[in-house]
Amino acid sequence: MTATEHSLALFAGVVGVLVIASTIGLILKHRYAASGPNAVIENLNSRIKAWWVMVFAVGIAFLFGKAGVIALFGFASFASLREFITLTATRRADHRALAIAFFAVLPLQYYLIWIEWYGLYSIFIPVYAFLLLPIVAALRGDPTAFMPRVAEVQWGLMICVFCLSHVPALLTLGIPGYEGRHLLLIAFLVIVVQSSDVLQYVWGKLLGRRKIAPDLSPSKTLEGLVGGVLSATLVGTALWWITPFSPWQAGAMSLIVTLMGFFGGLVMSAIKRDRGVKDWGQMIEGHGGMLDRLDSVVFAAPIFFHLTRYWWAA
Amino acid sequence: MASLIDMVAATAVTGLARLVTGVRGNWLGCAPDPRVRIYFANHNSHGDFVLIWTVLPPALRRTTRPVAGADYWLANGLRRFFGESVFRAVLIDRIAEKRQEDPIAVMAAALDSGSSLILFPEGTRNTGQEPLLPFKTGLYHLAKARSSVELVPVWIENLNRVMPKGEVVPIPLLCTVTFGAPLCISDNEDKSAFLDRAREALLALRRDQEDGR
Numbered sequence: 299m300t301a302t303e304h305s306l307a308l309f310a311g312v313v314g315v316l317v318i319a320s321t322i323g324l325i326l327k328h329r330y331a332a333s334g335p336n337a338v339i340e341n342l343n344s345r346i347k348a349w350w351v352m353v354f355a356v357g358i359a360f361l362f363g364k365a366g367v368i369a370l371f372g373f374a375s376f377a378s379l380r381e382f383i384t385l386t387a388t389r390r391a392d393h394r395a396l397a398i399a400f401f402a403v404l405p406l407q408y409y410l411i412w413i414e415w416y417g418l419y420s421i422f423i424p425v426y427a428f429l430l431l432p433i434v435a436a437l438r439g440d441p442t443a444f445m446p447r448v449a450e451v452q453w454g455l456m457i458c459v460f461c462l463s464h465v466p467a468l469l470t471l472g473i474p475g476y477e478g479r480h481l482l483l484i485a486f487l488v489i490v491v492q493s494s495d496v497l498q499y500v501w502g503k504l505l506g507r508r509k510i511a512p513d514l515s516p517s518k519t520l521e522g523l524v525g526g527v528l529s530a531t532l533v534g535t536a537l538w539w540i541t542p543f544s545p546w547q548a549g550a551m552s553l554i555v556t557l558m559g560f561f562g563g564l565v566m567s568a569i570k571r572d573r574g575v576k577d578w579g580q581m582i583e584g585h586g587g588m589l590d591r592l593d594s595v596v597f598a599a600p601i602f603f604h605l606t607r608y609w610w611a612a
Numbered sequence: 613m614a615s616l617i618d619m620v621a622a623t624a625v626t627g628l629a630r631l632v633t634g635v636r637g638n639w640l641g642c643a644p645d646p647r648v649r650i651y652f653a654n655h656n657s658h659g660d661f662v663l664i665w666t667v668l669p670p671a672l673r674r675t676t677r678p679v680a681g682a683d684y685w686l687a688n689g690l691r692r693f694f695g696e697s698v699f700r701a702v703l704i705d706r707i708a709e710k711r712q713e714d715p716i717a718v719m720a721a722a723l724d725s726g727s728s729l730i731l732f733p734e735g736t737r738n739t740g741q742e743p744l745l746p747f748k749t750g751l752y753h754l755a756k757a758r759s760s761v762e763l764v765p766v767w768i769e770n771l772n773r774v775m776p777k778g779e780v781v782p783i784p785l786l787c788t789v790t791f792g793a794p795l796c797i798s799d800n801e802d803k804s805a806f807l808d809r810a811r812e813a814l815l816a817l818r819r820d821q822e823d824g825r
Contacts, residue, residue: 384770
């Protein structure tokens, strides 16, 4: 099959899964309609509806190739950083540093990926932004809570911009024998990590008993974790044909990214708990904010990128 | 033609407000009904009424006008265009000695013609640490003059961080606009009691929206 045929087959598969999910959602809604409005089922249905929108947004971005994917993830970084900085305790003296973070660092990071300058995009935020932004903040002369303020802005950039930008950065890897098919590698990462989120939710709702971290996230259970990670690893293994990996390699990669995704969700829950909010925002109905949907991808993407680069890129 | 330009400008302004602040309207104490109302809100930034305006349904947006200082909005051509044509602000003279018309009469006339008003009873932008400044008396006099019009408290959260006074570039941060339960002036309520009650309603709304996050 050609890359286009692979993409079409994959897209048809994803749409097929959504059709099945929507049908189940509808059946549940009708079956429990008599017992009044059911919050869990309503939330399930709005989640499925949002999935349709997200799948089509990604599909349209893929049609525009590299430019589309960079624009999509650039916007996702913007929305995530906006949610992240909203929950930080920045002060007026941080205004200029924040303006630089949003309007210079973020676009520049995606521009460096566009021109495929690996040597700079992989250190630009950890080195240059890390040193420059505290200087800008210090020049405003307000020492109050200086270290937490600087750390919050830096971590926001790392999570929302640096880590997330490693998804489109997959397009810049030169993998022998995989030319012209890099979009499928992005599809693989996103499908495996997101299906792990969904399957953890499903297994957790069906069998979940033992809470893993009740103080951080009451919805994360051991049963959800094991069931979700194992079944998403199976999904990833079954998708080996769209990757440069063999089936067992695809399975190992899936296991790593789903575990990273789970722990990403846990870390981001700790931040939300500390700040006394349930969700990062309300951008995506049923899911919460952009970061609620992407926390797992954020933690999985750089690891997936570097493992692939180390073992498969020329 | 002029109205088309106004419409494009209005769409651009609300679109920009959404892009920067992702603003959400939270109708906690009332519904967005098409009736004449006075929305009174906390005031931190020139963008305040733009946010309120953005979260109003389009039909309400067309009949809701901000009350603003003439000295600011008539200062140059661009402000005049936005103040008069796009926002259709009810402009009042803030400097008492220069006044040609009674500001309460101007506002009451706007209500009588079927417009709702957006009012900032603190009178000026709050740039300090206090969440809310003491209210000026305008809200009381207007409520007295049109006692049947309901007053809706509106709490705007976070805009003071988006664009503090003196900064040029706005920082993208999520903002919320929370609408509380309407209140009306009672027949024999005196000035300070009414203003205290209105101010307390706004502060209570601030606590409610924090609990609701």
